Amino acid sequence: MNKAPVGIIIDGKTRPSVAGRTFEKRNPATGDLVSILSEGDAADIDLAVAAARRAFEGPWSRFTPSDRQALLLRFAELVDEHFEDIVMTDVLDIGMPITRSRGRRGLVSKMIRYYAGLATSIHGETPSHSLGDDFFAYTVREPVGVCGAITPWNGPAIAAIWKIAPVIVTGCTLVIKPSEEASGATLRYVELLHEAGVPPGVVNVVTGYGPTAGAALAMHPDVNMLSFTGSEGVGEQIIEGSKIGFKRVALELGGKSxxxxxxxxxxxxxxxxxxxxxxxxxxxxxxxxxxxxxxxxxxxxxxxxxxxxxxxxxxxxxxxxxxxxxxxxxxxxxxxxxxxxxxxxxxxxxxxxxxxxxxxxxxxxxxxxxxxxxxxxxxxxxxxxxxxxxxxxxxxxxxxxxxxxxxxxxxxxxxxxxxxxxxxxxxxxxxxxxxxxxxxxxxxxxxPTLPFGGFKSSGVGREQGFQNLDDYLETKSVIMKIA
Missing domain, CATH: 3.40.309.10 (Aldehyde Dehydrogenase; Chain A, domain 2)
Known part of the structure; x- marks a missing residue:
């Protein structure tokens, strides 16, 4: 239990919110205080997005695919070592039975290692074209840029990996706003990412509420892509906010299976x-x-x-x-x-x-x-x-x-x-x-190899699988006159 305020993580440093506000998280089984969290808002999102942009254009851009792969593999080792910490955040934050939370160890470990394998598998193509022998043409896949993620409260140990791993694989950077009901797992993951060697600013966390911090992230003009898991109604608001900056979105919005x-x-x-x-x-x-x-x-x-x-x-x-x-x-x-x-x-x-x-x-x-x-x-x-x-x-x-x-x-x-x-x-x-x-x-x-997502009002885009990376990559065509 952490009764001291848990800070926002921006640019590799834990800090209070700009406004200095906090909120309590209590165990839904007992009402006992679990933690006190910093309540971020638009000002904190601005700082986090700026840090993510600096990292994207700075040292992170020089990491090779094999560098990113090694980083994810080290992260996987640390998650394995400290998984009981993640287990307890899910039990205390959302009341998940401890046996169920512990049972997710295998899937989480497999997911991180699967994505590590994808890091060196991204490639373009050299298509047959009709420009003639004077031209050589090819495509390259490049990171989309600064990504935002808003995660749900019902499965934080898995949801956070679904948002973090593809960002690391593709060379993007991230600002993640976990649910105010379940921030513990995300904060612990980001601490372990920095221990694994992720440069400051690559992954930033802003805790807080959806209508303030979440909305500010969804509408931020310098966010290039936003991934959201949650309700259909909020998904509609995310799409509306995506018009600002024409950001791409990936949405998983529930079901009635x-x-x-x-x-x-x-x-x-x-x-x-x-x-x-x-x-x-x-x-x-x-x-x-x-x-x-x-x-x-x-x-x-x-x-x-x-x-x-x-x-x-x-x-x-x-x-x-x-x-x-x-x-x-x-x-x-x-x-x-x-x-x-x-x-x-x-x-x-x-x-x-x-x-x-x-x-x-x-x-x-x-x-x-x-x-x-x-x-x-x-x-x-x-x-x-x-x-x-x-x-x-x-x-x-x-x-x-x-x-x-x-x-x-x-x-x-x-x-x-x-x-x-x-x-x-x-x-x-x-x-x-x-x-x-x-x-x-x-x-x-x-x-992890099988794409997960929905048809109709259950959303757009996919988590997991190689198809997941499409949301985080741009395709560039290079046409070169050689004679």
Whole structure:
């Protein structure tokens, strides 16, 4: 626990905000003070962007691809060494169960090392052209410049790497504004980056609130690219702000993912995979919030999912026995319980849960019960709107064509899944679902080689994969007369 003010990091130095303001971060499970953070605003963003521009045009520009690769590999070693620090920031900041936070070690380590490999793989082309033998032409990929990043609170240990790693790989520089609800992991990563040898100003952090620090970063005229993960409404504001300076944007804006369960599947495996909806208290953008179940097994599946929900241990993330922690704050508690009430009003039946948890173990935090709604029609608001809580809507279907129609009957398109023992059905449904990621007979595994992002209102651009680097690189054509 850090009760001394945690400073903003600009140009390699920790400092208070220009205005001298601070704010408190408290554990959502207990209400205990976790840290006091500097509250940055537009003045701090100005300083951070200026530092990033100096670094981009200065010593950082002389780092070779192999230099950047070595730096990332050293960073990976330090993250491995200090990962328990990152674990504790996620547990205390957002209430994530400690076993889940520790379980992310492998993915974080793989991501950093994967990006390190990409550092020496960026190249241009020498296309065949029709200019004649008097000309030699080629393309080069160059860093876009100063990047901004605004990260969410629901998975900071991974989200921060998604924003930091491609910047280092491509030779860009960065100003990152972590969520005010979860800044600890980002601050620790940046400390380790400097220990690994990142020059001052390459990666800067400004803690603070979205409407002040976040908006100033999004609209800053000297930011060339902005990556944002968060809500659809804020994403629209980011796009509006991108008009200033014509900055490019990459947005991941959430989802209402369909999880399609056919009668011929391994039901126990499908139940286990579908239960990921309760991970991180449902505060996961890819969460399988709509479970579409073929009618012959609908009642059996709903009963099994409700049984799983009722058996979960809900509590403080510091307890290694905890399987589901709290929601992030009082505002999210009101939102989720409001949707629980709405589900009943719309005619759905709560087969499990359906409200706030009370009692000595819960009264100081923001706890709700894992909830399964049966008898849901896809037109209901609980099936159409992103709740961002441990609430699953079970919807019956009779034929694959109906399942595909209902799966796509949402403005979102981030992820989805299909459970079936039919190879034909698996292929057909994977093609039919309009989403950036579709899992078959599993739910949720990610790998750094596979691009992650959404269709439709779930955003633009991709995290992970070689395609991720396109957002951070410009392509220049060089046409040389040689005779």
């Amino acid at each position: 369909p999880n399609v369960v056919f009668a011929d599947c391994d039901i126990e495996a499908a139940l286990a995979g579908s239960s990921i909806i309760f991970a991180n208290s449902g505060q996961v953008c890819t969460a399988p919030t709509r479970v579409l179940v073929e009618r012959p097994i609908y009642d059996q599946f709903v009963e099994g999912l409700a049984r799983y929900a009722n058996g979960l241990k809900v509590g403080n993330g510091l307890d290694p026995e905890t399987q589901m922690g709290p929601l992030i704050n009082a505002r999210q508690l009101d939102r989720v319980t409001g949707y629980m009430d709405l589900g009943t009003q719309e005619g759905a039946r709560a087969a499990a849960g359906g409200g706030r948890l009370t009692g000595a173990a819960y009264d100081k935090g923001y706890f709700v019960s894992p909830t399964v709604f049966a008898g849901v029609d896809n037109a209901m608001r609980i099936a159409q709107e992103e709740i961002f809580g441990p609430v699953v809507c079970a919807i019956p279907f009779d034929a694959p064509e109906e399942a595909a129609r209902v799966a796509n009957d949402t403005r979102y398109g981030l992820a989805g899944a299909v459970w079936t023992n039919s190879v034909q059905t698996a292929h057909q449904m994977s093609r039919a679902i309009r989403a950036g990621t579709v899992w078959v007979n599993s739910y949720g595994p990610l790998d």
